[in-house]
C-alpha cells in the first residue's frame with residue numbers, strides 16, 4: 268500500500284468564513300481579492316523547499332482564480348520546472364465555492380469546470396491531470412455526471428467521517444461515493460483514523476491534532492512519480508493525505524507534513 272500526497276492551494280480569501288458558503292461566509296475578506304496574500308507566498312516558498320527534501324510525487328489541487336495574480340503563474344511554473352514529473356496539478360474549483368452547500372446547480376458547476384480546466388491547461392500544460400477535489404470538501408452526488416462529462420477520471424472529495432457529514436448536504440458519504448464510482452470515477456476518499464478526519468485542518472485542531480499527527484506518521488510510503496499512474500487505477504488501493512499550502516507558512520515558514 269502507498270500514500271497519495273496532495274496539497275490544496277487555498278489562500279486566506281478562499282476560506283468559507285469569507286466566501287462561497289451560504290451560512291458560513293459571514294466576514295467579508297479585507298485584503299485584495301485578486302492578489303496572493305503574503306502568507307500564501309510564505310507557504311508556497313515552504314512547500315517548494317520541502318519538495319527538495321524528498322522524492323515523493325505530490326498532486327497540487329489548484330484554485331484557478333489564483334491566476335488573477337500573474338505572480339502565481341510564475342510561482343507555479345518555477346515549482347513545476349524544478350520538480351518535473353513529481354508535481355501534477357488537479358482542479359480545486361475556480362473560486363472555492365462550497366458547491367453542495369447551495370443545493371444542485373448543474374449549469375454553474377459545469378461552467379466552472381469548463382473555465383477552471385481551461386486555465387489549468389493554459390498554465391500547467393503537461394502537469395495537468397483530470398482529477399478533482401471539491402472546494403472545502405462540499406461534495407454531492409449530482410456533481411458526478413458533470414465531472415465525467417468534463418473528462419475527469421478521479422474525484423478526491425469524500426472525507427468519510429461522521430464529523431463532517433453535513434458537507435454532503437444531507438446525503439451522507441456512502442451515497443456520494445457510490446454516485447462517483449457508478450458514474451465511472453475513481454473515488455480517492457481522504458484518510459481517516461477512528462472515523463475521524465486527519466487531513467488539512469485536523470492537523471492543527473486540538474485534540475483532533477493528536478490523532479491526525481499519529482495517522483500521518485503511520486502513513487504507508489508515499490507514491491513516487493512512477494506510481495502516480497495508480498491514482499487513476501481504481502483497483503489499486505491508496506491512502507490519500509492532504510495539507511494546505513498555507514500550512515507550510517506555519518512555524519515561520521518551516522512547517523513540513525509530519526511524515
Ligand SMILES: [Zn+2]
Pocket residue numbers: 275276277359363401402403404
Ligand atoms: Zn480548499
